[in-house]
Amino acid sequence: MTENPRDTGFPLPSRMLRLGFVGGGQGAFIGEVHANGALLSKRWQIVAGALSSNPLRAKDSGRKWMLAEDRIYTDFREMAAREAGRSDGIDAVVITTPNHLHHPVAAGFMDAGIDVISDKPLTTTLADARDLVRRQRDTGLVFGVTYAYASHVMVRQAREMIRAGMLGEIRQVHVEYFQEWALNLTDEDGTPPWRLDPAKVGNAFTVGDIGTHAAHLASFATGRDIELVRALFHVAGKPKALEDTAFMHLRFEGGVPGTLMVSQAAAGTQCGLRLRVFGTLAGLEWNQENPEFLSFTPQDSPMQIIGRGYGAGMLPAAVRFVRMPRGHPEALTDAWANLYTELAVAVDARRTGRTVPEGLLAYPTVVDGAKGVKFVEAAVRSNATGDWVDCGL
Ligand SMILES: NC(=O)c1ccc[n+]([C@@H]2O[C@H](COP(=O)([O-])OP(=O)(O)OC[C@H]3O[C@@H](n4cnc5c(N)ncnc54)[C@H](O)[C@@H]3O)[C@@H](O)[C@H]2O)c1
Secondary structure, rough: OOOOOOOOOOOOOOOOEEEEEEOOOOOHHHHHHHHHHHHHHHOEEEEEEEEOOOOOHHHHHHOOOOOOHHHHHHOOHHHHHHHHHHOOOOOEEOOOOOOHHHHHHHHHHHHHEEEEEOOOOOOOEEEEEEEHHHHHHHHHOOOEOOOOOHOOHHHHHHHHHHHHOOOOOOEEEEEEEEEEOOOOOOOOOOOHHHHHHHHHHHOHHHHHHHHHHHHHHHHHHOOOOEEEEEEEEOOOOOOOOOOOOOEEEEEEHHHEEEEEEOOOOOOOOOOEEEEEEEEEOOOEEEOOOOOOOOEEEEEEOEEEEEEOOOOOOOOHHHHOOOOOOOOOOOOHOOOOOOOHHHHHHHHHHHHHHOOOOOOOOOOOOOHHHHHHHHHHHHHHHHHOOOEEEEOOO
């Protein structure tokens, strides 16, 4: 077995960093995934939270997370004010609420001088997204957005292979994300869950949810922004006012064409996020359900499967995240831990004034989050008009 050669290059923080959560308590989905990733990074402790919209559940969840009684909050505004006033207050807040609360929660904590880690989509409107970009620029606070798939080792590997020219010139990019869980989701009875309520989810359902993940993954891996989109929205599952399926043509920087297909009403699928990139010399493919492997196929040559691990085939910007030798699986939680490792470096550097080595960090920022919101807005407009629509911020 190859010895763990790991010098990750990520400086340790000057002390353990302190994290607070808004949302993520009992019954919630993604909050616990954030928490697991943060703890696995070994750089964060979770010390405070307003974990639910329901006060009883917020209290109960805080106790289950073993938070000190005086740091279990039932109101995120009170949490921001009180944490900002403590000498041992949180270094960053994690926002895992429904979409419409991302902006007010982020703005509230930024006003209190606290760094922000927000889930996607960044906001429900472009005006709010631009407001957060401006606030970040004005304050210099760290603002990460948790497009966590981009922190899988083999996505970093794909990005580095593309950067190194191993595919030649990029000529086509195709990304798809298929799930089935919303097949029977409906708002027919007049009481939509938050994910189907435009006041809470924004003006798109599936495109805002997994469409933004797919768009970010394609841009991140190829190093190219999406410049133009032409989209058609559909409802493939039970009736709903917003789309649960969308098919799009894309135009990336440099005129590179691509496609993006998303559905949350595709029976028999699970979490099928797949990226394919084709260049003048070779193509590659990565699939989220089998994330430890990347297929790389030079033209007219046998397919090579590159497995995550130390040593042969792995490039430095990817191998620095490897925790286990080949054959011992890593998983989504490890990708989240990679993201939280980078965020810890950024937050600690801002606090202490340390300089981060150029090119060390690639976590998604508030600008990436705002590009996602613009992408959703452009897709909605294109679906309505049939036109190609500009995705530039
Ligand atoms: N990055 C990813 O891979 C990923 C995956 C799933 C969801 N998400 C995003 O994460 C967010 C949450 O999604 P989810 O599936 O966990 O939703 P969820 O409905 O399961 O959980 C939302 C949580 O927010 C809490 N909440 C609501 N209002 C609150 C308030 N005012 N104060 C404190 N807490 C409040 C709820 O009580 C609940 O705990 C969404 O924006 C979603 O798009 C991201």
